[in-house]
Amino acid sequence: MHRREFIKTTALTGAICLTPSFLNASSTPTLKEPLAVYKLSWKFDLSHHSANACALWVPLPSDINGFQRLIELGDSTEAETHFESDHNRYAARTFYAHWDKSAQSKTLDLSMTLALRDRQCDFRPKRICPETLVHAREFLAPSAHIPTDGAVAKVAKIIVGGEKNPLKKARKIYDWIVANSYRDESVQGCGVGSPNAMLSQLEQDGRMGGKCLDMSALCVALMRASNIPAREVMGIRIGASRLSPAFGAGEDITKAQHCKVEFFIPNMGWIPCDPADITKLVLKEGIEKNSPRAMELANKFFGFWENNWMALNHARDFDLYPANTQGSLDSFGYPYAEVDGEYLDPFDPKSFSYTIRSAKEA
Amino acid sequence: MGRIALSLLLLASLAYAKEWKLHINGMHCIACTLAVKKALMSVSGVQEAKVNFKNESALVISDEKVTLRMMQDAVAQTGYSAIPMEQK
Numbered sequence: 001m002h003r004r005e006f007i008k009t010t011a012l013t014g015a016i017c018l019t020p021s022f023l024n025a026s027s028t029p030t031l032k033e034p035l036a037v038y039k040l041s042w043k044f045d046l047s048h049h050s051a052n053a054c055a056l057w058v059p060l061p062s063d064i065n066g067f068q069r070l071i072e073l074g075d076s077t078e079a080e081t082h083f084e085s086d087h088n089r090y091a092a093r094t095f096y097a098h099w100d101k102s103a104q105s106k107t108l109d110l111s112m113t114l115a116l117r118d119r120q121c122d123f124r125p126k127r128i129c130p131e132t133l134v135h136a137r138e139f140l141a142p143s144a145h146i147p148t149d150g151a152v153a154k155v156a157k158i159i160v161g162g163e164k165n166p167l168k169k170a171r172k173i174y175d176w177i178v179a180n181s182y183r184d185e186s187v188q189g190c191g192v193g194s195p196n197a198m199l200s201q202l203e204q205d206g207r208m209g210g211k212c213l214d215m216s217a218l219c220v221a222l223m224r225a226s227n228i229p230a231r232e233v234m235g236i237r238i239g240a241s242r243l244s245p246a247f248g249a250g251e252d253i254t255k256a257q258h259c260k261v262e263f264f265i266p267n268m269g270w271i272p273c274d275p276a277d278i279t280k281l282v283l284k285e286g287i288e289k290n291s292p293r294a295m296e297l298a299n300k301f302f303g304f305w306e307n308n309w310m311a312l313n314h315a316r317d318f319d320l321y322p323a324n325t326q327g328s329l330d331s332f333g334y335p336y337a338e339v340d341g342e343y344l345d346p347f348d349p350k351s352f353s354y355t356i357r358s359a360k361e362a
Numbered sequence: 363m364g365r366i367a368l369s370l371l372l373l374a375s376l377a378y379a380k381e382w383k384l385h386i387n388g389m390h391c392i393a394c395t396l397a398v399k400k401a402l403m404s405v406s407g408v409q410e411a412k413v414n415f416k417n418e419s420a421l422v423i424s425d426e427k428v429t430l431r432m433m434q435d436a437v438a439q440t441g442y443s444a445i446p447m448e449q450k
Contacts, residue, residue, distance in 0.1 A: 144390075145390070145391075192390075192391070194390070325414065325416070326392045326395065326414060326415045326416055327392070327414075327415050327416025327417075328416075329391075329392060330390075330391040330392070330393075341412075341414070342395075342399075342412055342413075343392050343393070343395050343396065343413075343415070345393075345396055347393075
């Protein structure tokens with residue numbers, strides 16, 4: 001390692017370990033965990049809406065549990081109003097820009113440097129501060145897209161049975177989703193994230209097809225219905241995976257959004273898991289769910305996030321700041337824009353238009 | 363001469379344009395507005411459609427020949443339903 005690289009890496013290591021919120025995490029980061037540093041470039045150009053007012057909300061990466069740290073954020077725009085904010089119910093970090101209809105250039109460039117560590121839960125009991133316990137209980141409540149009654153409550157009861165241990169209950173739910181769902185590539189983006197739609201499909205077809213938000217939302221709903229605080233975490237794959245090409249991304253990450261799950265155990269903190277990626281692994285590698293490789297990774301992904309994935313936020317069914325015209329957002333993993341108050345399709349980045357690129361620095 | 367005729371045609375189309383305010387049922391997220399808008403714009407004679415999730419509404423500008431039934435059928439095919447709020 002060159003001296004300059006060493007200094008940079010150790011400086012970033014310090015920055016990521018000093019993140020105050022990591023005491024809430026399910027495991028403490030150590031220098032053994034690999035540190036990755038990425039430079040990201042987001043480019044937006046809404047100039048083709050030449051006669052319209054445009055407003056844009058971009059989800060920014062969070063600083064999360066000592067495993068992820070936004071080191072640097074730069075912006076370049078001629079927007080009449082632009083600022084960074086986390087003034088919303090979930091403190092989802094957001095970059096906002098607004099252009100008047102007369103603006104000639106409606107562009108925004110964001111550059112960011114991000115440091116990430118693998119997040120590996122050790123499942124050992126630890127002290128959790130009372131504020132974190134209180135805050136976590138908020139993630140038991142239902143929301144517009146996360147019901148905890150009806151079919152969800154019924155299925156949760158069947159899966160969990162008489163189990164009382166919350167960690168074992170969470171594992172039963174995770175395993176059940178992996179066993180009963182499959183990745184449907186025809187689904188747009190990350191999916192709708194409707195647990196009831198997934199359960200209806202199961203009743204009708206005997207299995208559930210969807211993508212990451214669909215499976216994560218179902219996992220969250222079933223866990224909440226079983227009295228386990230849980231939340232979806234929207235994010236983006238920003239580099240190659242050490243485990244499988246199915247979990248990785250190249251330099252163009254415009255369409256690399258991916259949603260994972262966190263659940264909370266009172267004496268352990270927030271624990272990551274990712275049932276959806278196991279269904280992706282099975283599809284992309286053409287292996288069976290009960291193959292040794294799929295079972296090994298399914299076991300690993302209960303309590304693990306790899307450091308090639310960047311968490312954005314855990315916001316669902318919430319109001320943006322400043323307020324938009326269309327009302328509450330169901331999730332915030334994609335850029336959100338309105339042109340004269342009308343919704344712009346983020347699943348079509350070419351016409352939107354935007355690109356996101358990533359380069360690994362260390 | 364051609365320009366005058368074109369302008370007259372444009373004025374005539376505006377004069378005979380109808381404005382519809384529809385209540386849209388069944389939208390569960392903002393992305394649903396895209397499907398409803400696409401359905402409304404697929405109706406021959408619809409010139410503009412603006413859909414709002416928060417108000418569960420659509421504002422449609424159409425030719426004289428467009429009927430409520432035509433728009434309702436198009437919206438119904440996408441799994442939503444449209445009810446008139448008021449007609450000008």
